[in-house]
Amino acid sequence: MVLVGERPLSVGDVVRVARYREVVALASTAAARVCRAWELAQATARRGSTIYGLTTGVGALRDRSIADAEQAEFNRRLLRSHQVATGPSASEEIARAALLCWLSQLSTGFAPVRPLLLDRLVEALNGGPLPSLRLRGSIGASDLGPNADLAAALYAGVALEPGEGLILLNHSAPTVGLASLGVWDARRLILASELALAASLEAFRANLSPYHRSVARSRPSPSLDRTLDRLHALLAGSVLWDAGNARMLQDPLSFRSGLHLAAAAREALDRAHQVVDRWLNSYQGNPVALVDDGLVLSCSNFESADLSAALDYLRLALVPLLQSSAERVAKLLNERWSGLPTGLMARSGLPESGLSIAEIAAHALATEARLLAYPVSLEAVSGSLAEGIEDRGSFALLGARRLREMIELGWDILAIEAVTAHRALAQRGVTRVGEGVAALLAELDRVLPVDIWNYPLAELFACARAVLEAHCSDSAAEADQFARETEGIDE
Numbered sequence: 129m130v131l132v133g134e135r136p137l138s139v140g141d142v143v144r145v146a147r148y149r150e151v152v153a154l155a156s157t158a159a160a161r162v163c164r165a166w167e168l169a170q171a172t173a174r175r176g177s178t179i180y181g182l183t184t185g186v187g188a189l190r191d192r193s194i195a196d197a198e199q200a201e202f203n204r205r206l207l208r209s210h211q212v213a214t215g216p217s218a219s220e221e222i223a224r225a226a227l228l229c230w231l232s233q234l235s236t237g238f239a240p241v242r243p244l245l246l247d248r249l250v251e252a253l254n255g256g257p258l259p260s261l262r263l264r265g266s267i268g269a270s271d272l273g274p275n276a277d278l279a280a281a282l283y284a285g286v287a288l289e290p291g292e293g294l295i296l297l298n299h300s301a302p303t304v305g306l307a308s309l310g311v312w313d314a315r316r317l318i319l320a321s322e323l324a325l326a327a328s329l330e331a332f333r334a335n336l337s338p339y340h341r342s343v344a345r346s347r348p349s350p351s352l353d354r355t356l357d358r359l360h361a362l363l364a365g366s367v368l369w370d371a372g373n374a375r376m377l378q379d380p381l382s383f384r385s386g387l388h389l390a391a392a393a394r395e396a397l398d399r400a401h402q403v404v405d406r407w408l409n410s411y412q413g414n415p416v417a418l419v420d421d422g423l424v425l426s427c428s429n430f431e432s433a434d435l436s437a438a439l440d441y442l443r444l445a446l447v448p449l450l451q452s453s454a455e456r457v458a459k460l461l462n463e464r465w466s467g468l469p470t471g472l473m474a475r476s477g478l479p480e481s482g483l484s485i486a487e488i489a490a491h492a493l494a495t496e497a498r499l500l501a502y503p504v505s506l507e508a509v510s511g512s513l514a515e516g517i518e519d520r521g522s523f524a525l526l527g528a529r530r531l532r533e534m535i536e537l538g539w540d541i542l543a544i545e546a547v548t549a550h551r552a553l554a555q556r557g558v559t560r561v562g563e564g565v566a567a568l569l570a571e572l573d574r575v576l577p578v579d580i581w582n583y584p585l586a587e588l589f590a591c592a593r594a595v596l597e598a599h600c601s602d603s604a605a606e607a608d609q610f611a612r613e614t615e616g617i618d619e
Contacts, residue, residue: 132228133158133235137408139401142308145253146225152253154235154246161237162246165417169240169291172424180415180426181294182240194290203293207280210297213262213273218302223261225305226278227253229408233299238411240424241295248282257281261302263529267509267521270412270430274302274525291415299412300432306528307404307439310535311397314442317538318393319600321449322355323568324545325386326362328456330561331552332466334383335374336363344387351395355387362564375467382455389448396445403438433505436522440503443531447494447501450538453545454490460552461487472551483548486585490544497537500530543593546572550592551580571595 130141134155144150173183178193185192186206194202218226231249234241252258259281265273279296288296329336337343344356367373378384416427459465461472461484471482504523550572553561561569575591577583 129153130228131155132231133161136405137228137232139308139312139404139408142225142228142305142408143312145228146221146305146309149224152228152231152250154231154250158235158237159243159246161419162235162239162241162243164419165237165240166242168417168419168422169415169424173290177424179291179424181298182291182415182424186294196290199290200287203288203290206293207276207283207296210272210276211280213265213277215262215264217260218263218274220258221309222263222302222306223258223278224253225309226261226274226302227258227305229304229308230278230299230301232408233301233304233410233412234295236409236411237419238416239295239413240415240417241292242289244286245283245292245296248286252282263302263306263525266303266523266525268300268303268432268436268524268526269509269518269521270298271300271302271525272297275299278302295413298414298430300407300430300435300524301412303432303435303525303528304404304407304412306525306532307400307435308408310439310528310531311401311404311442313535314393314397314400314446314531316597316600317446317535317542318390318397318449319358320539320542320596321393321453322358322390323362323564323596323599324453324542324549325390325456326359326562327549327553327565327568328460328545329363329383329386330366330368330558330565331460331549331556332379332383332456333373333375333556333558334368334379335376336366336368337374338384339363339387349391349395351398352387352391355391355394359387359390363562364564365560366562366565367558367560368562380455380459380465382452382459386452389452393442393445393449396442400438400442403434407432407435431520432522432524436505436524436527437503439524439527439531440501440505443501443527443534444503446534446538447498450497450534450541451494453541454487454494457490457545457548458487460548466552468552468555472548472555480581482581483551483585486544486548486589489585489589490541493537493541493544497534497541500534500537504530539593539597540589542596543589546592546596547576547580547585547588550576568595568599571599 129151130145131153145152173179184190227249234246259278261274261277263274275297344352412429414427415424417424463470471484473482504527507523509521572595576588580588
């Protein structure tokens with residue numbers, strides 16, 4: 129069970145609840161915090177204080193007072209008027225991730241809402257009707273459109289009290305939920321990229337001198353050390369560590385720089401994980417109830433520039449990882465570089481193209497991934513939105529959506545590399561490879577047909593992808609290890 133409000137929520141918790149449907153409960157201490165925040169807001173309003181969204185309109189109508197008799201209708205119409213998101217409904221996994229992140233930020237005790245609203249979230253996560261949401265149309269100054277989808281469905285029939293309509297809209301839970309899943313899956317993709325790299329090093333008969341531990345000591349980096357440890361485990365026992373087995377003094381950079389590319393991706397992942405963790409346990413709304421100070425203040429806690437930038441950084445770091453994978457495919461399929469028949473046919477001179485077309489597919493996918501890496505945090509919004517008051521946006525939800533799309537492309541690129549390396553090793557007749565590579569090859573032997581030329585290549589790639597995903601486990605039990613890997617990262 130994931131108990132919200134008693135300890136910090138983690139990325140692993142989001143995976144457990146969103147992907148594996150783990151039961152959710154709200155800690156009694158969190159419920160008490162929520163009650164105190166609600167009571168403070170109501171007492172402040174009764175004293176005649178002007179509170180944005182509670183006693184006033186929102187956005188361009190911020191200076192208009194809302195009479196008590198208008199409140200119920202105002203809140204109902206507020207939700208309906210903000211249902212502007214477009215596109216298909218998001219998956220159930222994304223909806224569950226968003227609901228959990230929403231529950232977490234409301235449980236902080238800074239949101240002036242009734243506990244009833246949190247109870248509805250818990251019910252939905254534990255088997256109740258799950259609201260749908262659409263993800264297009266957010267500028268990142270809160271996910272207004274997607275939030276309106278969630279709130280209108282989840283609180284249909286609930287008479288909202290003053291201020292609750294705004295609080296239900298003014299947060300970034302869809303972004304944080306999607307980013308949490310993205311960070312988790314990016315970690316798995318990086319692990320798979322290291323496995324595919326190790327297999328390609330074996331298949332190319334690469335020179336492993338760039339992977340010598342002493343080289344890493346000359347360029348100190350925790351991410352580099354973790355990557356090197358993993359690659360050494362994958363290549364343990366390989367004949368390539370023996371003198372005289374490398375074919376070249378210096379291999380192409382896509383082979384030679386693999387260590388540093390994976391380490392750079394791990395470092396970007398660490399940063400994204402740190403920022404997402406912070407957002408998982410922060411209040412993102414406006415206004416904020418500060419119980420200890422006896423104040424209810426307007427704020428901009430929804431500003432997500434840090435989250436947008438961290439997701440941009442991660443996508444940018446994944447690009448060279450995936451481009452190099454595609455380039456290794458091309459080198460292994462080219463006789464000039466690999467020393468094997470072009471296309472990895474049984475022998476040179478045959479009229480068939482073999483696997484040659486795979487390099488085109490890999491590079492096409494890598495190009496798509498590269499285009500998804502453009503930093504969304506560079507985008508600007510019109511200064512005329514809401515009569516000029518909402519003139520800033522981070523587009524963090526777009527960044528999280530693009531990360532998810534990039535990861536999907538990444539799995540396909542790495543699957544092509546795995547099939548290519550598997551075929552190249554079979555061509556070479558290599559029998560002594562690293563322990564991790566040997567385990568991968570055994571699984572590929574099990575799922576790939578002996579006569580691969582009689583099958584559509586896409587089917588082979590799909591089989592290899594399934595093997596890679598299984599090797600880089602999606603088990604929620606790995607959440608603790610994930611947390612340990614990123615402990616102590618400096619701000």
